[in-house]
Amino acid sequence: MTSTIKQQLSSPGGILKFLVKYNTIFIFVLLLIFSALISDVFFTSANLSNLLKQVSGIGIISIGMLIVILTGGIDLSVGSMVALLAVTFAILVNMVILPVAIILTIIIGFGLGSVSGYLVAYQKMAPFVATLALMTIARGLGFIYSKGSPITFKTPGGEFMSNFANNATLGIPNIAIVFFIIVIMAMVMLRYNVFGRLIIAIGSNEEASRLSGIKVNKYKFLVYAISGALAATAAIIVASRTNLGSPNMGMAWELDAIAAVVIGGASLNGGRGTAINTLMGVLILGLIGNILNLLNVPSYPQQVVKGAIIIFAVLLQRFENK
Amino acid sequence: MKNSENEYRLEMTGISKSFGVVSVLKDVNLKVKPGEIHALLGENGAGKSTLIKILSGVHQKDSGKVVLNGEEINPKNTHDGQVLGISVVYQELSLVNDLSVAENIYLHKLGASKFWMNWKGITQDAQELIDSLGFKIDASAKVRNLSIVQKQVVEIAKALSEDTKVLVLDEPTTVFDPNDIKKLFNNLFKLKEKGVSIIYISHHLDEIFKIADSITVLRDGVDTGTMAAKDTDKDGVIRLMIGRELKDLYPVRDIKIGDVPVFEVKNLTAKDTLVHDVSFSVRPGEVLGIAGLGGSGRTETAKLIFGADKKKSGTLILNGKEIKTKTPVCAVGHQIGFVSEDRKEEGVFLPLSIRRNISVTSFKPISSRLGFLNVDKEYVNVLDLIEKLSIKTPSSEVNVNNLSGGNQQKVALAKWLSIDSKVIFIDEPTRGVDVGAKIEIYNLINEVAAKGVGVVVISSDMPEIMGIADRILVMHKGTFYGELQKEQFSEENILRYSIGEPLKQLN
Structure with missing residues (x-):
């Protein structure tokens, strides 16, 4: 790996090629330098840990989004799932002991994702349609169970979670550690694990995979279920950060997750995309928001900048494919 | 037992x-x-x-x-x-x-x-x-x-x-x-x-x-x-x-070939592919064969002329006038047709009906100025072509993915016939096509040529290219290495040129 990088750098025009190939990392580093130059509070540990805390929730659902997109699908339900599952977790944490609440929430997330997975894999519904339906159902259920208002943690278990979510270990916020562990698990899975390779195979050529005796439906079902479980994980984290579960959480997060995956160079047709690049996508989006906040740019222009960055990143990938 | x-x-x-x-x-x-x-x-x-x-x-x-x-x-x-x-x-x-x-x-x-x-x-x-x-x-x-x-x-x-x-x-x-x-x-x-x-x-x-x-x-x-x-x-x-007698796979050609080339290419060189210094001409009524090994640049040459790849230099002359084909749209505008070798990916629209496939290159003659289709005209045109090409289908509304390979190929050809092409490039016309449909496609190529169209056929199938072409150009490493006249046609000669060898001298 290192030798190929060296070769690339030493060949004529190599530096440019290298930058184009690893463009997400390049953009990320560029943004980091830019941020550091433009604002003196940026490189304070308070700001950086704040940034990491902000992106962790969306980051976790982005990993779920990545594996769904790798199969050629899409999961629009994750934002609403975060809301429903945050409410669910808040209810559970006030009812049962903490480990049970956590496990139950993740199981329920897995179950909700399974519904999308079942519709897509076995009922041959278009992923966009199936998860769109799940999106409104989940949001609606969130409002029904919470009766429209946030549910606060009232038990010691809730207090423990709140402490966990707002503290740091070795200077890194705990919830960011959870996010990074999930990224590393995804990286390992997509490279060294058979399940990960088969997901890529299915997204790249579903018919060929089927002809090779791969149980395509099973894997398509599973990626949505896993995406649901990751949405549950994200929900637990964001609920714990604020000490409550609200049906308004995760609004439009599915779009940010898709944006992160796309900035990370994944193809919406499936088969292409990596966890490390998705991590970069998440960090890039987070950085933009962070630096614009530091510069006191209001939120509407921020959205415009975000969109422009998405276009820029995807255009840059066009070079890579040539 | x-x-x-x-x-x-x-x-x-x-x-x-x-x-x-x-x-x-x-x-x-x-x-x-x-x-x-x-x-x-x-x-x-x-x-x-x-x-x-x-x-x-x-x-x-x-x-x-x-x-x-x-x-x-x-x-x-x-x-x-x-x-x-x-x-x-x-x-x-x-x-x-x-x-x-x-x-x-x-x-x-x-x-x-x-x-x-x-x-x-x-x-x-x-x-x-x-x-x-x-x-x-x-x-x-x-x-x-x-x-x-x-x-x-x-x-x-x-x-x-x-x-x-x-x-x-x-x-x-x-x-x-x-x-x-x-x-x-x-x-x-x-x-x-x-x-x-x-x-x-x-x-x-x-x-x-x-x-x-x-x-x-x-x-x-x-x-x-x-x-x-x-x-x-x-x-x-x-x-x-x-289930019937077959006299000859390749139909007898007896078409008058014009003297003045309908289409000429001079020193064409590609920007991104290996194709360089390609020159040739094709006369009306002529079937010109392009042979060569896989990867010698045959398809790339056709794509270059058709404007699908980028050119670096060279001239194209259609009916004595220089033309530019920067994009396939230009090429279609000059009535140059291109039937791709990759039928499923580049040749036909599988999920669309035969009618829509055929009409896609010829909206102009069948639509009004504001862009509304004249459906009656469309049907007349499409049904006429289905009949002429004897595409086996119950109706013009059948989706192309339900047709056999041979019939799909005919639909791909019909697209270009509907714009009265002056020159048609056909890349691997019978790949994955059965014998019966092959004969029909060969007949079709002849019919097209008989109308005064210059037909350029690219094929790896040597008997096929010798059977249907009047003249064969052989490509080697991105340019034409040699030309074979009808009396020189043989698998050996094609192969020799393909690998960059001179022909054997006859004593």
């Missing part, structure tokens, strides 16, 4: 299969011995693929019996088939572009394997397998970056990765040049010696007679019997396939 049972590796007897009300196979028998190369022939739609898919487990038979090594088998899916030692190389490339060569070769094992990937092991095994086939491909490369020829090799390696007892090859050589075909045949002979039973499906009858021991012909879902290859000949097989 017992002896005859042991004599065959594979016995398929009385196989019948219907899809809905359509009966595809009726009481078909196919018996293959160990170490035998058995050709399975038939026109497209005769039921060859269905029979193979029943064997491999993709489809389930309605009745009949499949016996492998004396035991009845019932593969429920392709994995079952593979475990039993039945491997199929499908006609449509069935590789996964985003995985490595090694992963593709062992994909069927991945589905059933343990938790972790054994990268080193599969890459090493795959490399050995490919090397043993005599081709040069890096097993750790991504399939996306391979050439189509290399992909086909990977496909074959994939079929051989199991302990294969029955190997089925469905049109394996369509993308191969003669050299590669020779290598493939050598490999098949090796497998044959090892006792592997090979079922070989091909429309290239020359190939069949080079390698097959026995031949079974299917016609309309019924087998017409099995015979030894040495007891029959091409004409005999063709007769069985189409």
Whole structure:
């Protein structure tokens, strides 16, 4: 790996090629330098840990989004799932002991994702349609169970979670550690694990995979279920950060997750995309928001900048494919 | 009785299969011995693929019996088939572009394997397998970056990765040049010696007679019997396939060729491909053949002229006037047609109806100024072309993916005839097309030429290009290496030019 990088750098025009190939990392580093130059509070540990805390929730659902997109699908339900599952977790944490609440929430997330997975894999519904339906159902259920208002943690278990979510270990916020562990698990899975390779195979050529005796439906079902479980994980984290579960959480997060995956160079047709690049996508989006906040740019222009960055990143990938 | 049972590796007897009300196979028998190369022939739609898919487990038979090594088998899916030692190389490339060569070769094992990937092991095994086939491909490369020829090799390696007892090859050589075909045949002979039973499906009858021991012909879902290859000949097989006499595969050409070229190319050089300094002209009524090995730049030349690739320099002259074709839109505007070799990806719109496919290049003559279609005109135009090309379809509204390969090709051609093209480039006109449809396509090419169109046919099929072309240009490494007049046509001459050798001097 290192030798190929060296070769690339030493060949004529190599530096440019290298930058184009690893463009997400390049953009990320560029943004980091830019941020550091433009604002003196940026490189304070308070700001950086704040940034990491902000992106962790969306980051976790982005990993779920990545594996769904790798199969050629899409999961629009994750934002609403975060809301429903945050409410669910808040209810559970006030009812049962903490480990049970956590496990139950993740199981329920897995179950909700399974519904999308079942519709897509076995009922041959278009992923966009199936998860769109799940999106409104989940949001609606969130409002029904919470009766429209946030549910606060009232038990010691809730207090423990709140402490966990707002503290740091070795200077890194705990919830960011959870996010990074999930990224590393995804990286390992997509490279060294058979399940990960088969997901890529299915997204790249579903018919060929089927002809090779791969149980395509099973894997398509599973990626949505896993995406649901990751949405549950994200929900637990964001609920714990604020000490409550609200049906308004995760609004439009599915779009940010898709944006992160796309900035990370994944193809919406499936088969292409990596966890490390998705991590970069998440960090890039987070950085933009962070630096614009530091510069006191209001939120509407921020959205415009975000969109422009998405276009820029995807255009840059066009070079890579040539 | 017992002896005859042991004599065959594979016995398929009385196989019948219907899809809905359509009966595809009726009481078909196919018996293959160990170490035998058995050709399975038939026109497209005769039921060859269905029979193979029943064997491999993709489809389930309605009745009949499949016996492998004396035991009845019932593969429920392709994995079952593979475990039993039945491997199929499908006609449509069935590789996964985003995985490595090694992963593709062992994909069927991945589905059933343990938790972790054994990268080193599969890459090493795959490399050995490919090397043993005599081709040069890096097993750790991504399939996306391979050439189509290399992909086909990977496909074959994939079929051989199991302990294969029955190997089925469905049109394996369509993308191969003669050299590669020779290598493939050598490999098949090796497998044959090892006792592997090979079922070989091909429309290239020359190939069949080079390698097959026995031949079974299917016609309309019924087998017409099995015979030894040495007891029959091409004409005999063709007769069985189409059920009628066939005088000559290639129609007699007796068309007046104009004197003034309709289209000239001068010193054309590509920006991104290997094509350079290409010059030629084609006269009205002429069928110009372009031959050459795979990768010599034939398709790229056509794409360059058509504006699909970028040009660096060169001039195009249509009817004496210089034209520019920066994009395919320009080319279509100048009435230059291009029928792609990759029919499914670049030639037709599979999920659309025949009518929509044909109309797509010719909206102008059938629509009003504001862009509304005149549906009556469209139907007249489309039905006329369907009839002229004898496209076999119940109506113009049938989706193209329901047609056979030959009929799809006709639709692709019809698109360009509907704009009254002046020059048409046809890349591999009969790839994956059965004999009956081939003749129709050849006739069609002649008809088109007779109208004064300059037709340029690119083909790897040497008998075909010699059969239909008036003149052959041979490409070698991106430029024309030599030109052959009709009296010089021979496989040897084409091959010599293809590999950059001069012709043998006649004493």
